[in-house]
Amino acid sequence: MFYRITALFLCLASALAVMADPQELSVSSPNGLVTVHFSLQQPAGAPTYRVTYRGQEVVRPSHLGLELAGDKGRTDFYNFDFDRHSDRSSLYNGFTLTAVTRDTVDYTWQPVWGEESDIRCHYREMAVTLQQPEWDRYIVVRFRVEDTGVGFRYEFPAQQNLNHFVIREERTEFAMPGDLTAWWIAGDYDTQEYEYTCSRLSQIRELLPGRIAPNASQTVFSPTGVQTSLLLRTDDGVYLNLHEAALVDYSCMSLNVNDTTWVLTSWLTPDAQGNKGHLQTPCTSPWRTITVTDDARLLLASRLILNLNEPCRIDDTSWIHPVKYMGVWWELITGMHTWNYTDQYPSVKLGVTDFEHATPNGRHGANNDNVRRYIDFAAKHGFQQLLVEGWDQGWEDWVGNTKDYVFDFVTPYPDFDLPALNEYAHSRGIKLMMHHETSSSARNYERHLEQAYQLMNRYGYDAVKSGYVGDILPRGEHHYGQWMVNHYQYCIEQAARHHIMVNAHEAVRPTGLCRTWPNLIGNESARGTEYQSFGGTQPGHTAILPFTRLQGGPMDYTPGIMVMDLGSFAPGNTSRCLSTICGQLALYVTMYSPLQMAADLPEHYERYMDAFQFIKDVPVDWSRSVYLEAEPMQWVTIARKDKNSDRWFIGSVTGMQPHTSRIKLDFLDPGRHYEATVYTDAPDADYRTAPDRYKIRYMRQVNARTVLNLTSQAGGGFAVSIRPTD
């Protein structure tokens, strides 16, 4: 829609030179700071690119291309020879340049929800057509350069000699200019639920084994493999962020680090047979993105990845809306209650096991009384929805058994009266949020999807949290392979047909697809708050996620924990939430998401009603965002303006060190008057021992000239809400 309107403003380019000789071509960002240079390395005819930022080479000459499945055996990943005489498996050399097209595009689009109400998409583009005379086939490499970075992708036009093909490996290189500092998690085909490590590239090999927390499904693939988005910094202070945009019907990319050359190479997720993708022309790869800036705040402000995605494909988006919700969830995660209804059977079979006459275990969270209690609380405090996990039959043996028919997504346990509870929720002005844990049994989910969505439509659910815990069925497939990428996409599109919003956990990491499919309102795809119950997550995690995981789209991080000593209410739980209360409040601003949960228990919020007020007040959709301070893994401070009012909110989180912020409120409307409520860590707050020491200060009068000096403790943060008074 937006695209068609703005197409009018495009400067249409025309095909330029046809060159026989290699020659470096380049295209620069509108502000001139970022330049991509392209050439064909001779004599092999191997396409290469490099990137300069302010004239400095931040990506050294790097190969481009793909290796297709062919007659040869599998080639050596590490000593891959881009110059060897090509056979049919080569889409990485033997090329001649036959056309170059250029374009400049500048338009503004309005996301259905987001960090700002208007997003400018302004880029210069260069597309090179690369012919392989030996095989009479060609590809296009398209570069787009915005002020904050570069995107490029492979395009495979329909043609006589390139139709169906199989990718053995994508061979895209990102040659770093040295032993950069990196913020990384281990490359894994099945999980991203790891804590980040900040180290030199050269240290990854040594550190990686110690950074692999156990997971219900995990496949680490290389001693130096890391995931995207990968944040890097040169010793000169230039940040690079490597990720991808618009991952559709392709395998998710990780990066493998050569720790002697500092070349990072794409490493796609394989299928059950070890291949990396099955494509048919016309098609494209996802965009490979390189955000580049010397101002860390611009990493957060960049819209490069969203802009590289296609415009919205949903015509009527009126049913899509941000959601602030609570859930019958934390009590399950912490072990206080259970998802399953009975402990009577060693395993259960849907349609066979008699749940009606089973002995309840007495600890089932999704029971009518408990859900009504949550509904009452959530409704009273202005939440829109209540998630209920463990409502459907099958939780007794759902995980770790690669069980095919594990849930049917429509049959509740005997103590969960689905129609009545929905009716009750609606009578209180809120909705229930659906939960579809698939146990990664993707075929089973697809078999039941239509009926599951129909049930949601029938009873008034409009959002679903889906989950993919455990190894994938079909067996041998991975969470991040093309098969599953296709599955997640299928669910999003089927949900859109039913006017259902999707929040998929353990699915592939987002790549900005929410622009095209804004009913994808959330993903997990990283280590979320649940790990605070599984041993804790060190401070700094929420100060790195905005630079990494959130680059691709919002995360359902589920913040808002107030009682950090989990054993105090969940017997046997020895974990602590390693955060202060103010650190939790700040997350509603710093971790942008249209879907925000108040994850703790009602009775815990009742203990801290004054702090809880911030969670009640904070909106989940914004017209403007101002990135005030940003230091990866150390602190992030952001101010945002409510999309539906003139209120502003500020959040700041810290890592392992205390941090004092000096905040000028110069983003406020000059001349207007405001009042502010400031939630800060008390000086004696401590994320380990005294997380609930906080101060709430009411400021009767602030304005655009006000400067706030606010101190966060280690693992803490602060939050400010600002309301106009005139």
Added chain:
Amino acid sequence: MFYRITALFLCLASALAVMADPQELSVSSPNGLVTVHFSLQQPAGAPTYRVTYRGQEVVRPSHLGLELAGDKGRTDFYNFDFDRHSDRSSLYNGFTLTAVTRDTVDYTWQPVWGEESDIRCHYREMAVTLQQPEWDRYIVVRFRVEDTGVGFRYEFPAQQNLNHFVIREERTEFAMPGDLTAWWIAGDYDTQEYEYTCSRLSQIRELLPGRIAPNASQTVFSPTGVQTSLLLRTDDGVYLNLHEAALVDYSCMSLNVNDTTWVLTSWLTPDAQGNKGHLQTPCTSPWRTITVTDDARLLLASRLILNLNEPCRIDDTSWIHPVKYMGVWWELITGMHTWNYTDQYPSVKLGVTDFEHATPNGRHGANNDNVRRYIDFAAKHGFQQLLVEGWDQGWEDWVGNTKDYVFDFVTPYPDFDLPALNEYAHSRGIKLMMHHETSSSARNYERHLEQAYQLMNRYGYDAVKSGYVGDILPRGEHHYGQWMVNHYQYCIEQAARHHIMVNAHEAVRPTGLCRTWPNLIGNESARGTEYQSFGGTQPGHTAILPFTRLQGGPMDYTPGIMVMDLGSFAPGNTSRCLSTICGQLALYVTMYSPLQMAADLPEHYERYMDAFQFIKDVPVDWSRSVYLEAEPMQWVTIARKDKNSDRWFIGSVTGMQPHTSRIKLDFLDPGRHYEATVYTDAPDADYRTAPDRYKIRYMRQVNARTVLNLTSQAGGGFAVSIRPTD
């Protein structure tokens, strides 16, 4: 339904001895001829069985059990040690016998369709409960012995210490009493479309490589692997047939021949990870069946496999009916016309490729005019349905590309007016038969299944021929693995919900499931008539199929070819149908199926209207079948009585030698008068050079005392229709 009624007649058994010492237990067939002996081999506690027939040992002591996936590496298939100290992976030793139950069952049931209207199920049963004290778990092995053979299966009751488990390999042995004669095809995880070889077991290793015809998907797994049903004969003339019954949610079994010990061992089809099955208690294996008789005709008369299947699960079966049909098919198979509509594109994408404006190739078979021509012919000659292949978009690149979204099963080509053609067919009193070629893209088929079946319901189709050509998607899975067995079953059950009958080609071989799901009216699962167009099939093939492939259920063999020189109408086709016309007529009787096609072109039938009369007359459902002569691969002669009249039909096919049959019509009602039409090969008929020489003789008066002496030529046969005149 039948089950409940007949349960009243069961002799209920009681638990017998609990024995500490090994001791051979046995159970014999009602007629006493077949006996199974069971014992626990000591000291390993390894369950074994053997089978005697008329006191002679036809299956020597053979191990029973399964190897589960465990911590150990994969074990050696050939030198498997049943006596080694068991670990948790052993369900093959370490057992003690804790209970034996016995039962005798005798009842008669009525199939919805079949070779006879009443089927007697009469067996003696012995179930042994085998405990593994070391792991505190147990299994049951249940034996059922009918007069024509033995079925046994593993049962895994629900219990504390055996819930979800993974099969590394089933270790069931069938120890043959020597180097038997076998009629075999190569073991393959993906196809059965091979010609049979008759050889000694010892010759398989040498002969097998030469018997592997190419196929769009094939995975031969062992130099001595063979498929079931496997027909064997001792030098004393005792026949053994090894197969399985009731294959549900389990991996299909092949057999691996140890050609020094003559032990055949079960070899299940692996999944993409190499495992052989994922089970959850309570569950059972399929029945392993050993038909045993010294009269080859009893191999055809045995109902052992049907009887071992569960009673019908469909309450209202009124919509299920046999079908005699024609098809827009042979002209495609022979290359005369095409499935695809256009040759314009090197590949196509559904929803993207513009078929409306594509250039037709002018050879598309499923066009309105051609289909109307077939409808007219089929209706005029009393057929019930017309299959049309190539009606739906996607055939341009459907095979060999492991293409995911290959068909949508609802969108016709521009020249196929689906509503109008159905309306026209209905106006002529027949139905169209749906065709769903899945290209083995099983996920894609399941995604579209509901809409595809709804389309069928909307337009009045009640039967579908489905196809699974090419390698399976999900990739790495096999046609005969548990994943796909589950898929075929899913389709059958979903089809039943929609009152749709299924005829699945390239699906797993049938195992008598049509008793339980009689809407499964056909399967291919063997080398069908199509191969007469791909180089031909030697005579004898149709004289072995009733002893092998047809043991598990009907085959959609698609007989009825009249013009054997395919190049005479399909330019470039150099193949011949290696059969005589009378040989083709006979198949409608010898190859039992409720679904019979007249596969040739209307214009070919018009050339041989007198012979075609038999195809028009022959029914597809029977009240009685009399197996007159049977010699595997040499001849089969069967008389059957129409289920809906007093007419009788006789068919006889021959192999590589001519054969003269002396047929007493003593199955006719004594005292009644009949007339007969006899279709025989002419003396100079020759399946290579003169296939269309036949004689039709009208006999005004035959009765129960009549004896016919009829001669078939090599590759030929005869057919007789008999009508009462009083």
